[in-house]
Amino acid sequence: MLALQLLCNGIVTGCALGIVAISFSFVYSTTKIFHVAHAGVYTLGGYVAWSLLAHGFPAPVAFLVAVAACTALGALIQTGLYARLERRRATHLVVLIASLGVLAVIQNIVAAVYTANILQFDLPWGAKVFTVVGNVRLTVTQLLTVVCSLAAYAAVMWFSHGTILGKQIRAVASNPFLAEITRLRPRRVHVYVMAIASALVCVPGVLVPLDFGLQPYNGITPLLTATIAMIAGGVGSITGAFVLAIVIAELQNMSLLFIPGEWSIGITFFIFVIFMLFRPTGLFAAAR
Amino acid sequence: MRHLLRYGIGLVAVMLAVTGARADTVRFGAILPLTGPGAMIGTQQMRGIQFAVDKANAAGGVHGNKIEVLFEDNQAKPDQSILSFNKLVDLEHVPMIFTAYSGPSLAMAPLATRKKILLVNAGAQADKLATASPYLVNTLPTIGDEVKVISKYLISEGKTKGAILYENDAAGIAGRDDFVKYFPEAGGTILSQEPAQFGQTDYRPSLLKLADAKPQVMLVSITAGLLQMAQQYKQLGMKFTVAGTTFFADPATVADPSSEGFVHTQVRIDAPPELEAEFKAKYGVNMEFFVRQYYNATQIVLAVADKLLSEGKPLTGQSMHDELFTIGKFNGLIPLEFKSNTATVPLDIDVMKGGKDVTIKQMSAD
Amino acid sequence: MDFWLSYLTLASIYVLLGLSTNLLVGIAGIFSVSQAAVFGVGAYIVAFFLMNDVMSFLPALAIAAVCCVALNIVLTLPALRVAGDYFVVTSFGIQLLATAVFTNWTGGTGGANGLPGIPPADLFGKALEDTSSETILCVGGMVLGCLVFWLVMRAPFGRLLRAIREDELAVAASGKSVLRAKVSAAALAGAFAGSAGGLYATFLSFIDPSSFDLDSSILLLTMVVVGGARTLAGSIIGPFLLLALPQILTLVEIPTTIAAAARQLIYGVLLIVFMLFRPQGLAGEKL
Secondary structure, eight states: OHHHHHHHHHHHHHHHHHHHHHHHHHHHHHHOOOOTTHHHHHHHHHHHHHHHHHTTOOHHHHHHHHHHHHHHHHHHHIIIIIHHHHHTTOOHHHHHHHHHHHHHHHHHHHHHHHOSSOBOOOOGGGGOEEEEGGGEEEEHHHHHHHHHHHHHHHHHHHHHHHSHHHHHHHHHHHOHHHHHHTTTOHHHHHHHHHHHHHHHHHHHHHHHHHHHOBOTTOSHHHHHHHHHHHHHHOTTOHHHHHHHHHHHHHHHHHGGGTSOGGGHHHHHHHHHHHHHHHOTTOTTOOOO | OHHHHHHHHHHHHHHHHHTOOOOSOEEEEEEEOOSSTTHHHHHHHHHHHHHHHHHHHHTTOBTTBOEEEEEEEOTTOHHHHHHHHHIIIIISOOSEEEEOSHHHHHHHHHHHHHHTOEEEESSOOOGGGGGSOTTEEESSOOHHHHHHHHHHHHHHTTOOEEEEEEESSHHHHHHHHHHHHHHHHTTOEEEEEEEEOTTOOOOHHHHHHHHHTOOSEEEEEOSSOHHHHHHHHHHTTOOSEEEEOGGGOOHHHHHSGGGTTOEEEEEOOOOOHHHHHHHHHHHSSOOOHHHHHHHHHHHHHHHHHHHHHHTTOOOOHHHHHHHHHHHOEEESSSEEEOSSSBOBOEEEEEEEETTEEEEEEEEEOO | OHHHHHHHHHHHHHHHHHHHHIIIIIISOOOOSOHHHHHHHHHHHHHHHHHTTSSOHHHHHHHHHHHHHHHHHHHHHHHHHSOHHHHHHHHHHHHHHHHHHHHHOHHHHOGGGOEEOOOOOEETTEEOOSHHHHHHHHHHHHHHHHHHHHHHHHSHHHHHHHHHHHOHHHHHHTTOOHHHHHHHHHHHHHHHHHHHHHHHHHHHSEEOGGGGSHHHHHHHHHHHHHHOTTSHHHHHHHHHHHHHHHHHHTTSOOOHHHHHHHHHHHHHHHHHHHHHHOTTTTTOOOO
16 A cells, blocks of 8 residues: 555664764753754764775665764764864854865765765675565665664663753753853763764664665755754654654655655745744743 | 965966876777765776777787877766866877766767767666767667667566566666657556666665566666566565566676576677687676777777777877777677667577577567 | 956856845855845746847846845745745755756756857947947946945845844844834845846857856855954955955966866865964955
8 A cells, every 4th residue: 555655664764863863952952053964964973984895895884884983974074073163163154164065074074085975885694575564665775774773762762861960961961051150061961972873873874875876965964954853842852853753754755656756855944933933932842 | 265276376386287298199088986885896897998008009900009098987977978078088188988877978969079088888778878979979778779779578478467667867767768768669568667866785675566466577777786676576575577687797696596587688709718808807707798898999999090090090089089980890798780879789588598699580670 | 458358257247146145144244145046037037038138138138137136035034934044955955946947947948058149238329339338338337236235235225234243132133123124224235236237248259057066155145254244344255255265276386187176176275274363254254
């Protein structure tokens, strides 16, 4: 059944998008930085994993090294760039443009090294198809995406509410000024946040290209959609971001049943703009 | 104010430096997408040209002159193309420019007419290109020609109910419009059509929606992401025939088992094995379709230049244009003839079987 | 010669856009990445009128400017309801929505194929066919725009805008309408952007959605930041420099296979370096 298949596909892409949204939200709610270079970290993760696989390393190793690379990159961007800008009291616009610069650098290094061609992962088991309820067909990669994304979501929730560092991060996010005065050391917390967010975004960064192929310039669209999910869900709410990401993915998929395909992206943004006019704080806004 | 003056002078100085004089070589231009979503194809095209030029130079050049091609990156954008066009023509005085992609080519066409610069296109196939400018020549058939042929073939095979998957950009839409026009003319019906964004590779929603209309054949007009489309088609368990034009000839897609049974028209352009090996040794990748097309186009241009120089005539856009049509028939990688601004070339119908493209019928695009 | 003229023409058009962006972002403090959408609307309106022979260039330009004034007011109203950072994403959304409309509304904008064959601008019945007259028109437009900007900034309105930038609360407390000032600034920005669009359409004689997408909006922002925010000089230097940059970068010898990516990379590095070491741009005030 068409609708059911579209629904399931929406869940798959929504879950991946959800992790991008959560990781971006993590950075934004804590540091208030609109970290567009996050799209670059997302892109790099996929390419690192692909490289290792192409050199014969087993899949788990490739994945872990990719995660490590992303984490390192995220921490580097924070300490090397954002922290410096913050010390100079740079405005949001300046930081945004610097972040854009980083994105351009990452994307073009990748394009120069790997060429602009769409690269395919060589993992035959990923394409194996399972037929689940009611004639819906899903590949192993798609199922894996859902499982890993849900696991990552659960992990972030546990981390944020159950661990000391998680609580520190939430504290810094909710009141940076106070955090500065107490011994929470916001600067160091920012590094942790960037590192964790970058590690997180590597999950969809590897799984989505596994399904759809790798391209150097492809990170910005998921990032933008993810930020919409973050804002619509309420900045600071992890669940909000994740749920809204799935909602948006479903909107884009299911809207095909009613309107011509070329308008599905347009409709999503249109709904978002209207939403912003009437409920700018989002659906699940964190209590202030 | 002092800022303006300071930076203004600096800028002019740099710009003057850019326009430095170069010595006695024959120079042509090429405006291709070298970054951005079109870069995958643009890079192939650039390599095709460069490979042909290097070979020619190694063999002594054109009538003893070295050849140089100046590449400009337009990111497949029309306004960048116009800036690059003016730069190549005004500052570098090139008589001829290689172009690619329908949008930029159409944007530059009026300029080419006005300035009498030969524009050679070996990649774009929009129908409008056939008549966009007397100075724009196409070395491959337009999409319309290919669509006519594949439509006739499909109807003859009994596949009369079609659905269209097209890329939402100039090239894809041109193909879609042609399918909408010629498939019914050949006796079929178009049940529905779905777009895909250029550069994105999630085809599942569009495929599903198309499949819902229960077509016998899906007519495809996309230029990138074919492998992903084929794989998703297979994963979703779809069974209808998939048909397309020369865009299908992507080696990765052909080799992949999910494309089994895909049928398409193919502009016949083969390279001899020694040439392919030489290319592979130099660039590390296979000599793909657009490489061959632009290699072939470069050979045509060099043949024209050679003839002009050996007759002692100057190399201008106008002389090259006139000489191209005077010579008329060329024998590069394939035999082709310019009876109009669009070359007449052999056109095959191929089907993908067992990882290879197999020709089942040969036709001529007339 | 034509190369220099076309560079000058395009730069003039982008200076108008720079003034527009500076007014909106630098002076009114409304962070917008949807200026390219407004630019596009102006271009498509003028193209439509000229191609369908409805009216000549100047009236078409005037109508485009007015429409863009209205559009900008409508688009920036949410900015004033919504906190600064949220508006960034709304603005992204508006820009992407506009691109979707430009690409898919084939009836109005020609869709992805764009609108080829736009007639050249005409002044008082005489068509401007060759490059030099087009250049004079656009440079004239630029000079006019700069004059308007300069006069506005010196007028009480300009001082009010500056005061708002310094301390919005104080201005509001003194009884002046902050909302009205910001909306007026946005309106003026719209007029600049719409006019630039009309000039662009007639100069290139071909427009398509790719000239008015998110990348273009970001380029505009970059021009303003690198050239210098909030100043007239910055609005001029930024466009001239950034348009020239790809050409300047071709001076650097890089192997052809990675040349284009390498140049974009250098561009990205320049942005980072600029933001780190000279965030006020070449000729601007600190943002």
